[in-house]
Amino acid sequence: MLIRTGKQGFEHSIPSDITPRRVYQQRRDLIRLMAAGASGAVLAAWASRDARASTVAPGKLGALPGMTSRVAGATTIEKPTDYKDASTYNNYYEFGTDKSDPARNAGTLNTKPWTVEVSGLVRKPGKYTLEDLLRLSAQEERIYRLRCVEGWSMVIPWVGYSVSELIKRAEPAGSAKYVEFVTQADRKTMPGISSGVLSWPYVEGLRIDEAMHPLAMLAFGMYGEVLPNQNGAPVRLVVPWKYGFKSGKSIVRINFTDREPKTAWNVAAPQEYGFYSNVNPAVDHPRWSQASERRIGEDGLFAKKRKTLMFNGYEAQVGQLYAGMDLKKYY
Numbered sequence: 001m002l003i004r005t006g007k008q009g010f011e012h013s014i015p016s017d018i019t020p021r022r023v024y025q026q027r028r029d030l031i032r033l034m035a036a037g038a039s040g041a042v043l044a045a046w047a048s049r050d051a052r053a054s055t056v057a058p059g060k061l062g063a064l065p066g067m068t069s070r071v072a073g074a075t076t077i078e079k080p081t082d083y084k085d086a087s088t089y090n091n092y093y094e095f096g097t098d099k100s101d102p103a104r105n106a107g108t109l110n111t112k113p114w115t116v117e118v119s120g121l122v123r124k125p126g127k128y129t130l131e132d133l134l135r136l137s138a139q140e141e142r143i144y145r146l147r148c149v150e151g152w153s154m155v156i157p158w159v160g161y162s163v164s165e166l167i168k169r170a171e172p173a174g175s176a177k178y179v180e181f182v183t184q185a186d187r188k189t190m191p192g193i194s195s196g197v198l199s200w201p202y203v204e205g206l207r208i209d210e211a212m213h214p215l216a217m218l219a220f221g222m223y224g225e226v227l228p229n230q231n232g233a234p235v236r237l238v239v240p241w242k243y244g245f246k247s248g249k250s251i252v253r254i255n256f257t258d259r260e261p262k263t264a265w266n267v268a269a270p271q272e273y274g275f276y277s278n279v280n281p282a283v284d285h286p287r288w289s290q291a292s293e294r295r296i297g298e299d300g301l302f303a304k305k306r307k308t309l310m311f312n313g314y315e316a317q318v319g320q321l322y323a324g325m326d327l328k329k330y331y
């Protein structure tokens with residue numbers, strides 16, 4: 001069932017109302033152009049964009065037609081969160097623990113040059129420059145909900161492709177059961193690293209079949225532009241059916257292992273943050289309920305919160321990954 005809301009004609013959706021063909025209204029995407037083989041000059045101009053410009057507003061990079069999603073269920077029919085909210089209300093502890101800290105402090109993040117190392121139990125380990133990664137597969141825009149364990153959510157049009165594209169190229173060995181995502185940890189440019197809130201680098205992980213799921217995304221942009229530093233430039237993970245902290249920002253290494261990775265939040269507070277961390281309204285955080293959420297920019301502080309959906313609304317797509325598992329035990 002679709003319910004029309006507001007002048008913009010966006011529709012609110014119930015969990016099954018997700019469609020592969022819905023496209024964000026403004027189809028700006030420089031990254032897609034580059035993937036299609038843009039000139040070195042365009043690439044250089046893009047790479048040298050300063051962090052500050054991207055915190056103001058999107059829309060400086062020109063419009064491109066015809067972006068569609070190939071992935072069934074990849075796109076949520078909901079009004080995207082305002083760019084300003086999505087780029088100023090962030091969690092990126094390397095730049096401070098306040099929601100406003102990353103937008104203020106992440107200008108120092110040095111994203112150029114950038115390489116991502118693929119290592120561990122794979123037949124084809126290697127180092128990819130950011131440009132290699134951008135050319136590896138076609139970029140798509142996908143509108144995903146992101147639900148933070150703290151109880152708020154956003155709807156963000158991400159630009160990138162499925163992590164599986166990269167994983168397939170690495171040719172994981174049969175013994176590889178997990179994928180570990182290691183993120184940047186540079187004391188000189190990241191003021192939060194001198195604090196002891198977490199152990200650095202920030203590490204996240206997925207079971208390999210979770211990482212291979214087409215919804216799991218390697219994102220290079222949002223709202224049709226490159227990622228602002230505070231959102232995880234130049235490349236991050238987006239795993240829409242899990243709590244936001246599983247979506248590591250500014251990834252530098254993707255490592256294949258036979259053991260469950262030790263992830264940053266699980267190490268910091270194992271009784272609160274399990275390895276799976278699937279969005280699950282039926283499993284409370286030990287200190288608060290996970291049954292509802294507040295949509296940033298839409299639900300005021302005193303508004304009734306909206307119900308959180310199982311697997312953040314992606315149950316039809318990912319539910320079978322957890323068939324037979326006790327999700328209270330594997331939280």
Ligand SMILES: Nc1nc2c(c(=O)[nH]1)N[C@H]1C(S)=C(S)[C@@H](COP(=O)(O)O)O[C@H]1N2
Binds near residue numbers: 093149154230
């Ligand atoms: N490297 C790194 N990645 C991170 C975090 C972090 O502190 N450091 N915070 C996580 C959390 S808790 C959330 S909710 C999301 C927030 O992503 P956003 O700021 O783009 O909305 O990023 C995740 N990725």
Ligand SMILES: [Mo]
Binds near residue numbers: 148150243244
């Ligand atoms: Mo989060």
